[in-house]
Amino acid sequence: xxxxxxxxxxxxxxxxxxxxxxxxxxxxxxxxxxxxxxxxxxxxxxxxxxxxxxxxxxxxxxxxxxxxxxxxxxxxxxxxxxxxxxxxxxxxxxxxxxxxxxxxxxxxxxxxxxxxxxxxxxxxxxxxxxxxxxxxxxxxxxxxxxxxxxxxxxxxxxxxxxxxxxxxxxxxxxxxxxxxxxxxxxxxxxxxxxxxxxxxxxxxxxxxxxxxxxxxxxxxxxxxxxxxxxxxxxxxxxxxxxxxxxxxxxxxxxxxxxxxxxxxxxxxxxxxxxxxxxxxxxxxxxxxxxxxxxxxxxxxx
Numbered sequence: 074x075x076x077x078x079x080x081x082x083x084x085x086x087x088x089x090x091x092x093x094x095x096x097x098x099x100x101x102x103x104x105x106x107x108x109x110x111x112x113x114x115x116x117x118x119x120x121x122x123x124x125x126x127x128x129x130x131x132x133x134x135x136x137x138x139x140x141x142x143x144x145x146x147x148x149x150x151x152x153x154x155x156x157x158x159x160x161x162x163x164x165x166x167x168x169x170x171x172x173x174x175x176x177x178x179x180x181x182x183x184x185x186x187x188x189x190x191x192x193x194x195x196x197x198x199x200x201x202x203x204x205x206x207x208x209x210x211x212x213x214x215x216x217x218x219x220x221x222x223x224x225x226x227x228x229x230x231x232x233x234x235x236x237x238x239x240x241x242x243x244x245x246x247x248x249x250x251x252x253x254x255x256x257x258x259x260x261x262x263x264x265x266x267x268x269x270x271x272x273x274x275x276x277x278x279x280x281x282x283x284x285x286x287x288x289x290x291x292x293x294x295x296x297x298x299x300x301x302x303x304x305x306x307x308x309x310x311x312x313x314x315x316x317x318x319x320x321x322x323x324x325x326x327x328x329x330x331x332x333x334x335x336x337x338x339x340x341x342x343x344x345x346x347x348x349x350x351x352x353x354x355x356x357x358x359x360x361x362x363x364x365x366x367x368x369x370x371x372x373x374x
Contacts, residue, residue: 104235105174111226112168115177118184119164121215122157129154130325133333141209142201148278148333149288152326156291159322166314166374174230175237176374179305179315181223183298188219190266190290198283238307243366247312247359248303254355255299258348262292275340277330295319295352309366310374312359320356323349 129136133150137143144150167177195202195213202209240248265272269285280288298315306312327349330342366372 103172104233106233107167107171107174107177108226108230108233111174111230114222114226115164115167119161119168122160122164126154126157126159126161130158141203141206141212142198142283144284146279146333146336148329148336149280149284151329151333152288153291155322155325155329156294158325159318162321163314163318166317171314171374173310173374174234175308175311177314178230179298179301179311181227182301183294185220185223186297187290187294188216188223190293191287192216194266194283194286194290197286201281201283237305240307241309241366243362244306244309244312247355247362248306250355250358251299251306252303254351255296255303257296258292258352259296259300262289262296265289265292273339275344277338277340277342277345278333278336279339295322299355308372309363309370310372312363313367313374316356316359316363319352320360323352323356327353 129140129144129150131154133144133147133154136147136150137145140150144153163177163180167180171177192213195216202213204210266286266289269280269282269289273280273282273285276285276288298319302312302315327346330337330346
């Protein structure tokens with residue numbers, strides 16, 4: 074059967090309308106907007122963070138028989154769970170409240186640092202993992218793929234991003250404090266990762282070499298995030314997600330000595346508490362500075 078000319082015109086017109094609609098949608102999207110593919114990736118991270126965080130922080134004793142490797146004592150599982158729960162704060166804010174790429178631009182590099190650290194710890198201590206357990210392969214696959222996925226999404230976002238705005242002068246003290254504290258945290262995390270047995274003796278609860286490197290990876294994420302904020306922070310709205318995440322993480326960690334007092338032992342507790350209180354203070358100061366500026370300028374994430 075042959076189509077008549079009107080039918081052909083209709084068919085070609087419909088086919089040609091689709092690219093035009095896609096082009097119009099691209100034009101309507103504001104410069105620097107968060108891409109749908111990036112948002113979808115953050116949704117996946119939100120699900121993984123919520124599942125791991127709830128399990129490890131709320132029922133840490135179950136991490137010995139039911140996780141990718143046996144985590145003991147429970148305070149170590151709760152420490153890892155605190156990181157994942159804080160990650161749900163960051164990812165939920167991105168998924169449900171963020172439109173601009175710059176609002177989460179501080180997060181990709183710290184995430185890559187965490188992934189590389191945990192993957193390296195997995196390879197270095199492969200004998201400690203349960204390779205007949207499917208969750209172990211999920212753990213390994215996630216941290217092996219995150220750096221490549223993040224690099225791909227970063228390249229796509231940066232290709233469409235407008236030039237960085239001028240730095241807000243009101244953020245200068247925060248950026249200086251973040252650079253100093255972030256550099257110190259990063260240096261400490263490198264020392265713990267490189268010498269988990271020696272440095273781990275100073276920790277307020279027992280750490281195996283594997284757990285020492287896992288803990289170091291989380292502190293490396295925090296240190297990197299602070300340094301990235303010191304370097305890249307431009308608008309007050311850009312401070313909300315990273316420092317709200319830092320505040321959540323630090324408060325969850327400060328609860329650990331109260332929730333797991335029986336697991337304490339080893340190094341003194343006071344220096345660790347001071348470190349966490351310093352991080353709480355930095356995060357609280359950041360939000361105290363940024364939130365009024367965001368409201369005054371009517372900025373959006």
